[in-house]
Amino acid sequence: MRPQEREELLAAYALDALSGPEADEVEALVAGDPEAAEQLAAYREIADLIGLEAPLRRTDPALRERMLQSAQRMRPTPTRRFPALRVAAVAAALAVLAIGVSWGVGLQRSIDTLQQESASLAAIVAADTQRIDVIETERVGSGGDEAVRTDVQGEIDTHRRIIAILADPNVQEASLESTEAGRGASGRYLWSAELGAGVVIAQQLPPLPIGTVYELWLIEGFDEVSGGTFVPTPDGDAQVLIELDFEFNPFSVAITPAPVGGAEVMPQPIVLSGWVP
Amino acid sequence: MAEAQSRVVQLPASLAAARAERQAAESRQPAPATDEQLLRRLRSGQIDALEQIYDRYSTLVYSVALRVLHDQGLAEDMTQEVFVRLWRRPRLYDPSRGRFVSWLMSVTRNRAIDEQRRRSRRLREEGGDSEVVQAVPSTDRFDDPSAVAALSDERAAVRAAVEQLPPTQRRVIELAYFAGMTQAEIAAETSTPIGTVKTRVRLAMRKLRDALEQTRPPPVSEVSRSRP
Numbered sequence: 001m002r003p004q005e006r007e008e009l010l011a012a013y014a015l016d017a018l019s020g021p022e023a024d025e026v027e028a029l030v031a032g033d034p035e036a037a038e039q040l041a042a043y044r045e046i047a048d049l050i051g052l053e054a055p056l057r058r059t060d061p062a063l064r065e066r067m068l069q070s071a072q073r074m075r076p077t078p079t080r081r082f083p084a085l086r087v088a089a090v091a092a093a094l095a096v097l098a099i100g101v102s103w104g105v106g107l108q109r110s111i112d113t114l115q116q117e118s119a120s121l122a123a124i125v126a127a128d129t130q131r132i133d134v135i136e137t138e139r140v141g142s143g144g145d146e147a148v149r150t151d152v153q154g155e156i157d158t159h160r161r162i163i164a165i166l167a168d169p170n171v172q173e174a175s176l177e178s179t180e181a182g183r184g185a186s187g188r189y190l191w192s193a194e195l196g197a198g199v200v201i202a203q204q205l206p207p208l209p210i211g212t213v214y215e216l217w218l219i220e221g222f223d224e225v226s227g228g229t230f231v232p233t234p235d236g237d238a239q240v241l242i243e244l245d246f247e248f249n250p251f252s253v254a255i256t257p258a259p260v261g262g263a264e265v266m267p268q269p270i271v272l273s274g275w276v277p
Numbered sequence: 278m279a280e281a282q283s284r285v286v287q288l289p290a291s292l293a294a295a296r297a298e299r300q301a302a303e304s305r306q307p308a309p310a311t312d313e314q315l316l317r318r319l320r321s322g323q324i325d326a327l328e329q330i331y332d333r334y335s336t337l338v339y340s341v342a343l344r345v346l347h348d349q350g351l352a353e354d355m356t357q358e359v360f361v362r363l364w365r366r367p368r369l370y371d372p373s374r375g376r377f378v379s380w381l382m383s384v385t386r387n388r389a390i391d392e393q394r395r396r397s398r399r400l401r402e403e404g405g406d407s408e409v410v411q412a413v414p415s416t417d418r419f420d421d422p423s424a425v426a427a428l429s430d431e432r433a434a435v436r437a438a439v440e441q442l443p444p445t446q447r448r449v450i451e452l453a454y455f456a457g458m459t460q461a462e463i464a465a466e467t468s469t470p471i472g473t474v475k476t477r478v479r480l481a482m483r484k485l486r487d488a489l490e491q492t493r494p495p496p497v498s499e500v501s502r503s504r505p
Contacts, residue, residue, distance in 0.1 A: 008475045011482035016387075017453040017460050046485045048375065050454045051337070051382035052435040054344040059335050060353065064328075067357045071327055071364040 014043035182271025215258035218250035345389035390457030438488035446481035
């Protein structure tokens with residue numbers, strides 16, 4: 001390829017002005033030619049500056065308010081996820097760390113049982129807390145892989161949070177009902193106003209098509225806020241911890257399939273949903 | 278004829294004191310947060326960081342969107358979408374890909390062009406005239422320089438560099454960047470041989486590169502076709 005031809009391609013590519021086959025040609029070129037890659041990077045920097053040439057126009061002050069209102073309704077952060085598959089992974093990590101503890105006892109119980117056994121709940125929580133202490137002590141001494149330890153710590157934190165929600169005597173509970181698309185599934189939504197956090201526990205969710213996950217949605221009026229994506233166990237079970245750091249009072253909760261990474265707007269079909277008290 | 282008089286006006290003591298106090302107060306003001314600082318706060322969900330980023334860049338984002346879309350309402354929608362999207366997914370911006378402002382302009386431009394193409398397609402399908410995007414003459418008539426003071430030098434350099442291009446070269450750059458046209462589309466739009474369009478793009482980009490050598494941001498390490 002002549003140098004002039006090559007420069008033409010690189011300059012046009014930087015401007016996104018090439019058709020598909022030509023763009024493919026440039027990608028192949030820069031993949032094997034560091035000099036071409038450098039030249040393209042330089043042109044990219046120039047192309048990125050061209051927007052500054054646009055004549056500036058003042059924005060409507062009302063737009064700022066609209067944008068902020070929209071943003072404030074749309075951000076559940078930090079959203080914590082508690083997919084049961086990760087619980088299994090963490091359990092394996094704990095085994096590696098030679099901790100013979102089975103944890104998450106409280107989570108294995110159905111919420112109905114927990115509600116009925118409220119008298120024993122405190123004891124369960126206390127026992128779990130003790131176990132977590134043991135896990136932490138042995139983990140610190142284990143000198144294991146840092147990434148695994150961080151992962152375990154995250155799960156311990158999540159676990160503690162869920163226990164705290166379950167232990168809240170004023171926890172609000174809603175039953176999630178399955179739709180036709182989610183036939184056989186069931187779930188509970190528990191919200192602790194005091195903690196500003198909640199948990200959704202779903203069971204027997206239908207198997208997902210490859211390349212999809214489940215996504216939790218909180219709905220207030222016409223606003224839908226994603227509560228995060230999750231992957232259930234092969235049995236279709238999952239627990240999702242929800243923490244909101246802004247004012248949002250959902251009156252219903254729904255679970256839908258979604259693409260990996262989550263959907264921009266709530267997709268269909270809904271498999272589980274319920275009204276929040 | 279009256280005698281010319283010369284008078285030195287002294288600043289009244291009270292005004293001098295007030296001015297000194299104001300200057301002292303100004304010097305105590307913390308330096309404005311950098312983009313990196315604001316983005317860190319944005320990632321931790323602090324809405325005031327979004328407000329500051331909006332105040333800093335909304336004029337620029339809106340102006341790029343308006344330049345592409347030629348529709349005030351659509352440009353406002355696009356501006357809102359860009360900032361809300363940033364709020365929802367602040368990690369979409371990867372600092373290793375270059376400066377934040379470059380990324381923001383690139384996102385705005387790409388999304389606005391997508392919208393413009395959808396609109397053109399819809400118009401064609403509805404049997405209306407396919408919209409031909411005309412380059413908007415560069416003018417500062419409605420500029421709001423205070424809104425982008427931090428970028429004013431860089432912006433002036435870019436505008437000067439673009440204005441120095443021969444009109445035919447400037448047009449191909451504007452059609453590619455603001456109208457999202459490929460070289461083949463530019464050739465058809467301007468009734469110019471494709472070879473001539475390619476030459477104009479190359480020469481224009483080279484001239485811009487040479488003119489902006491001093492203004493360019495730090496090199497972007499990664500090269501990828503995929504735009505944010």
